Amino acid sequence: MQHPLSLYNTLTRSKAPFQPLHAPFVGVYLCGPTVYNEAHIGNARGPVVFDVLTRYLRHLGYTVRYVRNITDVGHLEGDTDEGDDKIGKIARARQVEPMQVAEGYANLYHRHMEVLGCLPPDIEPRASGHITEQVEMIQQIIDNGFGYESNGSVYFDVPAYNAAGRHYGKLSNRVVEELLSGSRDNLAGQEEKRSPLDFALWKKADERHLMRWPSPWSDGFPGWHLECSAMSRKYLGTEFDIHGGGLDLMFPHHECEIAQSQACNHPTNEAQVWMHNNMITVNGQKMSKSLGNFITISQLFEGSNTTLAQPYSPMTARFFLLQAHYRSTVDITDEGLQAARKGYRKLMNGLRLLEKLVLPADVERAPDTEKGDAELRKLVADCYTGLNDDLNTARAIASLFNLLRKLNGFAANLATLATVSAVAVEEATTAYHTLVVDVLGLVDEPRANTEDLLRLTLEFYQEAKATKAYDKVDQIRAALKAQGIVVKDTKAGVDWAYSEE
RNA sequence: GGUGACGUGACCGAGUGGCUAGGUAGAGGUCUGCAAAACCUCCUACAGCGGUUCGAAUCCGCUCGUCACCUCCA
Numbered sequence: 001m002q003h004p005l006s007l008y009n010t011l012t013r014s015k016a017p018f019q020p021l022h023a024p025f026v027g028v029y030l031c032g033p034t035v036y037n038e039a040h041i042g043n044a045r046g047p048v049v050f051d052v053l054t055r056y057l058r059h060l061g062y063t064v065r066y067v068r069n070i071t072d073v074g075h076l077e078g079d080t081d082e083g084d085d086k087i088g089k090i091a092r093a094r095q096v097e098p099m100q101v102a103e104g105y106a107n108l109y110h111r112h113m114e115v116l117g118c119l120p121p122d123i124e125p126r127a128s129g130h131i132t133e134q135v136e137m138i139q140q141i142i143d144n145g146f147g148y149e150s151n152g153s154v155y156f157d158v159p160a161y162n163a164a165g166r167h168y169g170k171l172s173n174r175v176v177e178e179l180l181s182g183s184r185d186n187l188a189g190q191e192e193k194r195s196p197l198d199f200a201l202w203k204k205a206d207e208r209h210l211m212r213w214p215s216p217w218s219d220g221f222p223g224w225h226l227e228c229s230a231m232s233r234k235y236l237g238t239e240f241d242i243h244g245g246g247l248d249l250m251f252p253h254h255e256c257e258i259a260q261s262q263a264c265n266h267p268t269n270e271a272q273v274w275m276h277n278n279m280i281t282v283n284g285q286k287m288s289k290s291l292g293n294f295i296t297i298s299q300l301f302e303g304s305n306t307t308l309a310q311p312y313s314p315m316t317a318r319f320f321l322l323q324a325h326y327r328s329t330v331d332i333t334d335e336g337l338q339a340a341r342k343g344y345r346k347l348m349n350g351l352r353l354l355e356k357l358v359l360p361a362d363v364e365r366a367p368d369t370e371k372g373d374a375e376l377r378k379l380v381a382d383c384y385t386g387l388n389d390d391l392n393t394a395r396a397i398a399s400l401f402n403l404l405r406k407l408n409g410f411a412a413n414l415a416t417l418a419t420v421s422a423v424a425v426e427e428a429t430t431a432y433h434t435l436v437v438d439v440l441g442l443v444d445e446p447r448a449n450t451e452d453l454l455r456l457t458l459e460f461y462q463e464a465k466a467t468k469a470y471d472k473v474d475q476i477r478a479a480l481k482a483q484g485i486v487v488k489d490t491k492a493g494v495d496w497a498y499s500e501e
Numbered sequence: 502g503g504u505g506a507c508g509u510g511a512c513c514g515a516g517u518g519g520c521u522a523g524g525u526a527g528a529g530g531u532c533u534g535c536a537a538a539a540c541c542u543c544c545u546a547c548a549g550c551g552g553u554u555c556g557a558a559u560c561c562g563c564u565c566g567u568c569a570c571c572u573c574c575a
Contacts, residue, residue, distance in 0.1 A: 013505095034575065071575090086575080158572085172570080173504060179572050197572050224575060251504085251570060278506075279569055286568070323524070324514060329506075329568060336513045339525035343513095346524080349538075386515085394515050398523035405540080412532085412539050 005060065007242070008327060008390045010250065010274040011171055015390055020241050021272060025063050027240030028054055029232040029271065031249055032068040032124070035105035036086040038296045041317065041332065042246075042280040042287055044116060048318055048441075049277045049326040050244045051118040053391055055439050067235050068121035069228060070109075072102035072128045073211055073221050085221070088210035098210045099128070112297045115314040117441040123235050127227035131213045134222040134230045137264050138201045138215075146263035150192040152204030152218030156259060158197040166262050168197070171274060172251035199256050201226055225256035232270060233261065243271030247278050277326040282307055283333055295332065309334045312341060315445045319344035322393040322440060347397075347436055348444050350404040354429040357410050359417040372419035379403040380431045393440065403432055454485065458494050461487060 004017045020026045030050045033039055047068070054066045072087065091098040113120070127134075138154050141147040146161045147154055162168045162176050169176055179197055200223035205212040212219045222230075232240065238261070245254060254274060261270040279286070282293040295305045303311030312320075320340035324330040359365060366372075379402055386395030407428065410417050417425060436442050457476060464472035477487055481499060488495045 036575090169504095174571080175503090176572095178503060193573095195572090199572080200574090247506085248570060252572070253575085281568065284567075319524095320513090327506085328514080331513075331568095333513075335525080339513055341525095343524045346538095353539095392515075395522075398515065401523055402521090408539050409541095 005056070005388045006390055007273055007275060009272075010276050011269060013173075018241075018273070020062065021239065024061060025065070026057050026242070027236035028057070028064060028066045028242045028244065029228070029236055029240065030066070030068045030121075030243075031228055031245035031253070032070050032121075033105075033109050034071040034086075035102045035109065036090060038105060038298060039109055039112065040287060040294055040296050041300050044112070044297055044317065045280055045321055045326070045330070046244065046246050046277050047113055047118045048116060048321050049391070049393075050275075051441060052322065052393060052439065053242070053244070053275075055119065055441055056387055056391065059434070059439050065123070065236065066119075066121045067123045067125065067232065069231055070102075070106055070124060070126045071224070071227060072099070072106070072126050073131075073227070085209050085211055088208070091210055102128075108298075112314075115301075116297075117315065117318050117443060119441070125231040125235065127222065127231070128211070130227065130231050130234065131215075131222065133234050134226045135202075135215050137226060137230045137233070137260065138222075140264040141201060141260065144263055144265070146259075147201055148194065149217050150194075152220065153192055153200060154202040154217055154223075155193050155198040156201050156223075156256065156263070157194065158199070158259070159195050161259055161263055166259070166267075168259055169255060171255050171258055174251060174255070199223060199225060199252065201260075225253055226260060228253075229257045229260040229264075229270060232257075238266040239268035240271050242273045242275060244275045244277070247276045250274075250276050275326075278329045281329055281331045284331055307332070307334065308337070312337045313445050315442060316341040316344050319347070319397075319442055322442075323397055325390075325392050325394045327390070343397075343401075344442065347400065347404065347442060350407060351433060351436060351444060353407065353411045354433055356414075357407065357417060357425055357429060358414070359422070360414050363415045363418050365418050365421070369419060369421040369424070373421050373424040376406065376420055376424045376428050379406055380428055383431065383435055387435075387439070396435065396440070400432065400435060403428065407432065454480075454496060458487065458496060462494050465489075 006015045007018050008015045028050065030046060032047075033043060050066075050068075054064050057064050073085075085098075087098045087101050091101045094101070110120075138147060141156065142149070142154065146157050146164075148157055158168050158176065168174075169179065176197065202215055202217055202222055203220050204218035205220040209221065212221055232243065243254070243257075254276075258269050261268050281287070282295060285293060287294050293307055295307060299305040300308065300312055300317060301314060303309070316337060317340075320332075320337055321330065323340060323343070379399065382399035383396050383403060386392045386397075386399050389395065410425075457480065461473060461476045464470075464476065480487055480496070484499045485496050486499045488497055
């Protein structure tokens, strides 16, 4: 029947059948957004991919706890080296509370995720709400000899960790010696560190930092890598099943996460399986502000970007992303999005014909439907084969189109349903609906404008009245009334209102 | 320079040794008052060069090209 689900594990660089640590429970952690600016479409890929993963795991019968964090503390400007936290900086510029900035972007992110069809995570911890846990983890790391305090900041001691045989770099396949030889030695803030490879666990805040918390070492804020280790541990345990994120996070972020989880008490690799989605390019080039091809999620939905000829709906975007395998780069082009929109609509049209696939009463079913049934079941099985092969949604969608062609053929000529059994048809239509809606999360986006349709209906109403076709007039009135709409004949013309009954 | 991906038909995008990917676009047909949708048929590609093999898009080598990440920070 269904093949076991195999997933590619960055840690082992290989695909392997997925074995939960504590079936039927599955813990999934995804590195969530930093909420100091609006997310771009590249940021949408991970959530969409891992949404499908959690949906599919649930479909397979697992009880999933899906955790996706929000990063809302201590983000330093990369380009200025001024040690200024981004949220604080924006907050000062706008004369608002730092948390207000973070909250605003978090809310926007939530709206975007919802329309993109991403189910909310079961737990959405915020870094700012887990300072205690992070401080405790730092203390453990220091106690275990893998962290040191320096001028109020605390750093992770990579050489010490590596000397203990813990293999810093094992996730991203990096060798400490090579990292050292390639390092630049006159970076700002380096003097506090014993080794350039060391990374911050706690940073002392200077007077300009608006977001700061007390700790045994200084008033400051936690290092960026720490929150995910601390929060995943809190909500999913010392070792859980799947940790996801963008490929760009593999090094150093995830590498540091593993180091932290290995250096504190109950050492683990944090997650059994590490999964990384690939990046998005725009017209073949990486997204960057300097190239001017940076597309935010809002711009995509509104079409307000020069790369885009028109707005693209959230579901179009979701379909577009899922049409590629998550480990491939995907190139955003206007042509590609247009093609995706049509493909998405084709899939949706398929949903609408499922319940119509019934053999007409006057047609007799063939005595032997074995061959037809087998063919139909093969088409369904192919869809699962794709998903089971490292969540290959591209293959799954291709197989769904193959299944759809078959179903469309039936719909065009219902008598041909005589070649298959009712059971097989039921299996196929259920699978189609389940995979499209529940697993891939692609739902029908209403495209028709209700007011326009109403206006059109009223035109027919007026026409019917003019020709004294009162049976039609009554019919229209009754139909609209059933929708809570009343037709108003006024001297100024025909209008409508919501029924107050 | 290091690490990792990759270069597939008009476009997007699966596919890791022989068996149809799929979507979009295009051509022809069926259906249809017109159209749309749908169905059928066609367009059959794998960066270049060389090698391994009975057989390669798929393995190996070289060349060219693309992308991401690269110890601060996020």
